[in-house]
Amino acid sequence: MTVPPSPIQPFRNAPQYWRSSLVPGGDMLTAEYNDHAFAPHWHDAYTFACIVEGAERYAYRGGEHVADAGSVAVIHPGEVHTGARETDFGWRYRVFYLPVGFVQGVQHQVTHASGGLTMPGGAQPWFGEHVIRDTEAAQRLTAAHRLLQTGADPLLAESVLIEAVSIMLVRYAQARAPAMPPLRDTVRVETMKARLSDDLTESLSLTALAEAVDLSPFHAARLFSRETGLAPHAWRNQLRLVRALPALRAGASATDVAVAQGFNDLSHFTRYFRRAFGVSPGKWRAGPRS
Template sequence: MSDRPFRNSVRYWRTPLLPGADMVTAEYLDHEFAPHWHDAYTIPVIEAGAEMYDYLGSHHIAETGTVPVINPGEVHTGSRANEHGWQYRVCYVPVDFLQRLADDIAGRAQPLPWFPADVIRDPDLARRVSTAHRLLEAAGDSPGGDPPGGDPLAAEAALIDALSTLLVRHARNEPEPARLLADNPRVETMKARLVADLAEPVTLTDLAQAVDLSAFHAARLFTRETGLPPHAWRNQVRLQRALGPLRAGVSVAEVAAATGFTDQSHFTRHFRRMFGVPPGRWQSR
């Protein structure tokens, strides 16, 4: 790796070859991702430097040439693991796409693919993921997918190759859900209350009264079961629901108001902490 520190430079893009997916080509020097989750499978490849992150109760370091997969819906963080920062490429692969691919590989319906929490250290897989990402980016940048470097046939083949290799070598079945405890309905009730109207002010006392607990015990229970305190969990739902309108071209100010953020600056601050760029820039890409 060069002795030059990386910059905070992010490019979000999309490709018709992987419908519904967000793609990222980025390098970071000092950006720190707040605890968050994605609705898709997060499939990065670290191309230089190293990233550290907290995930599923453990602290991880993903160095150059690794593939630190994050399962959908799982809370995680992200920041540099050395003074230079890190450079990576990320595919946010929709759950239904990876599920169909797993079914095709097995020739029959499969359980939801699930990946262990440990960083995947498989140099051959890392090369395949990086190659697929680069070819997809080149195909998207070349009108009509014309060569050189813009062949959509080669890009799609590389994508299927990379994801099928990931599934065959590293996927497991989704863990069986733990036996429901008496408190699980309370957590679901609080979630429902939080998302019923994202623009409606909700207090911790409101949540606690809905489940017949004190505010202290309601907050502790919710945080223990979801990995985030109620206000942070609600903001994550707001951010996820903002993506569709942003893609459709709705203004940032309108999206901020519709999803319940106090104002546009509040929305922008939370969006950048999760996605690394302001919402207007994400939308323009």
């Protein structure tokens, strides 16, 4: 892979989150980054990241990937990943965070229109683990992103968006292989996740978490980190962030959201939020709508 020439001037750290009424519950990001590095995190939506200039390196599902200009990086809901520059100049991209229901809805339309891939029992479409290099798909997604951001004719904007997502689904979506029966360690990790997420405002020790799965604190922490990619405390804080988004999207104050999700204070909430999303919760909440 050849990374295209860098621009004359390095990119800035300049993210802008925004929303559109045509994608209920979704978020979009128009950004350029120079030296910002995203901490390991996940989203509860499909991430379609269209690289416009420069290149981004990210860790995902046990591998290191580089998305360069004209490519699309797809991150599946709930999958831990990172993000940082691949070149000295950074990268510029346009990102969709599309709700699972939205993508499944488009998949349903595609299936009925063309007799394409049918996902079993509400399964989520799977796009694989590698960077997608498809000029037409990237251009269609980028065009849809621009139309939504500028508040263009909704009939046009929605048509282009549906067409772009359809192209991605028809060309790259597949059904994941059926899951194997859960192993004992898998059951333990799921039990710990349930315990961590039960009450996010509860003060919970590693010892108490380990007792729920009959392991020592050391072995519980090592097992959890190995299986999820995050330490128990980091996973819980990421869940707090994900659960904070609907309230922020609805206009709640960052201070109220921080307290409701169990963060010690606003500064604690802001620090974790910025590492995961690149902006403060207040700026994320204030993103323009179209």
